[in-house]
Amino acid sequence: GAVVSQHPSWVICKSGTSVKIECRSLDFQATTMFWYRQFPKQSLMLMATSNEGSKATYEQGVEKDKFLINHASLTLSTLTVTSAHPEDSSFYICSARDGGTEGTEAFFGQGTRLTVV
Amino acid sequence: QKEVEQNSGPLSVPEGAIASLNCTYSDRGSQSFFWYRQYSGKSPELIMFIYSNGDKEDGRFTAQLNRASQYISLLIRDSKLSDSATYLCVVRDSSYKLIFGSGTRLLVRP
Numbered sequence: 150g151a152v153v154s155q156h157p158s159w160v161i162c163k164s165g166t167s168v169k170i171e172c173r174s175l176d177f178q179a180t181t182m183f184w185y186r187q188f189p190k191q192s193l194m195l196m197a198t199s200n201e202g203s204k205a206t207y208e209q210g211v212e213k214d215k216f217l218i219n220h221a222s223l224t225l226s227t228l229t230v231t232s233a234h235p236e237d238s239s240f241y242i243c244s245a246r247d248g249g250t251e252g253t254e255a256f257f258g259q260g261t262r263l264t265v266v
Numbered sequence: 267q268k269e270v271e272q273n274s275g276p277l278s279v280p281e282g283a284i285a286s287l288n289c290t291y292s293d294r295g296s297q298s299f300f301w302y303r304q305y306s307g308k309s310p311e312l313i314m315f316i317y318s319n320g321d322k323e324d325g326r327f328t329a330q331l332n333r334a335s336q337y338i339s340l341l342i343r344d345s346k347l348s349d350s351a352t353y354l355c356v357v358r359d360s361s362y363k364l365i366f367g368s369g370t371r372l373l374v375r376p
Binding site: 181183191192193194195198240242244246255256257258259260262 | 298300307308309310312315354356358362363364366367368369
């Protein structure tokens with residue numbers, strides 16, 4: 150299956166600082182990437198959809214100025230959590246889609262656990 | 267509001283038995299259907315995907331899709347202790363967004 154890699158796997162940061170999470174498609178070109186957030190004992194919630202070379206589309210209730218998404222190339226998207234606060238602590242997961250291959254949006258990165266102290 | 271409904275469980279089965287997981291979805295325009303397994307603290311792992319009505323088998327796993335009833339199931343045969351996890355039913359809508367169920371926790375007991 151398609152390989153999606155996230156980095157870092159975990160990060161601890163101080164309140165008020167910014168954190169960048171990378172999502173890479175390793176063996177295909179990702180025309181679209183999706184960013185999810187998962188709080189403990191809850192399911193994944195889609196935060197935003199990013200298309201290469203254009204602005205991300207955010208889901209209702211997700212602050213676009215707080216969660217900056219950049220999808221500058223067909224293999225890399227980044228999510229930056231700006232001015233992080235303890236309530237932003239969560240498990241962030243990306244998936245990537247190859248527009249030419251059915252089902253590739255179904256593969257996820259390994260996730261990034263963010264802890265804001 | 268597009269929804270995917272699952273029983274949260276836990277569903278407890280003995281080792282070697284068949285585990286049956288069920289899911290319903292609300293959007294008739296849904297395109298594709300997925301079952302994921304998620305261990306605590308880990309990212310979801312794709313087990314099966316199904317696009318057409320009927321059954322699809324892969325090893326110990328069988329996914330069933332009934333579009334008329336808007337119902338999906340996953341059967342796990344010969345359950346193993348390592349199958350204990352949360353199983354997520356996921357539906358892809360016409361805009362390629364994935365809509366997640368809340369997950370069913372499966373416990374396989376010795």
